Amino acid sequence: MTDHCCEAMTGQVNWHCDQHDDPFACPDALIRFSTKFQEYGLIIHDGGTSIIGIDFCPWCGRRLPESQRDRWFDELERRGIDPWEDQLPAEFQDASWLASLRQE
Numbered sequence: 361m362t363d364h365c366c367e368a369m370t371g372q373v374n375w376h377c378d379q380h381d382d383p384f385a386c387p388d389a390l391i392r393f394s395t396k397f398q399e400y401g402l403i404i405h406d407g408g409t410s411i412i413g414i415d416f417c418p419w420c421g422r423r424l425p426e427s428q429r430d431r432w433f434d435e436l437e438r439r440g441i442d443p444w445e446d447q448l449p450a451e452f453q454d455a456s457w458l459a460s461l462r463q464e
């Protein structure tokens with residue numbers, strides 16, 4: 361499990377609701393955390409799946425960890441994988457790819 365800046369954020373990231381399987385359908389779900397990109401976003405409840413990326417925690421005000429989106433694409437490229445065409449290795453579908461980088 362990833363550590364987050366504060367309890368409020370951790371609670372939001374680990375959100376679950378008995379009535380809604382989909383966070384976009386749940387009015388109480390506020391944050392969407394992308395594990396593979398390490399990105400935080402505010403869910404916009406407009407009936408779709410819109411998200412606004414945030415750099416600071418709305419609750420404690422701390423700067424959130426930097427997005428790893430660019431590195432994610434760089435790493436795939438380094439391995440000769442095309443994210444749009446090829447099947448993604450399992451570790452690139454969550455935060456595991458970051459852990460494997462740290463071990464190198």
Ligand SMILES: [Zn+2]
Binds near residue numbers: 378380
């Ligand atoms: Zn709900």
Ligand SMILES: [Zn+2]
Binds near residue numbers: 365417
């Ligand atoms: Zn926080």
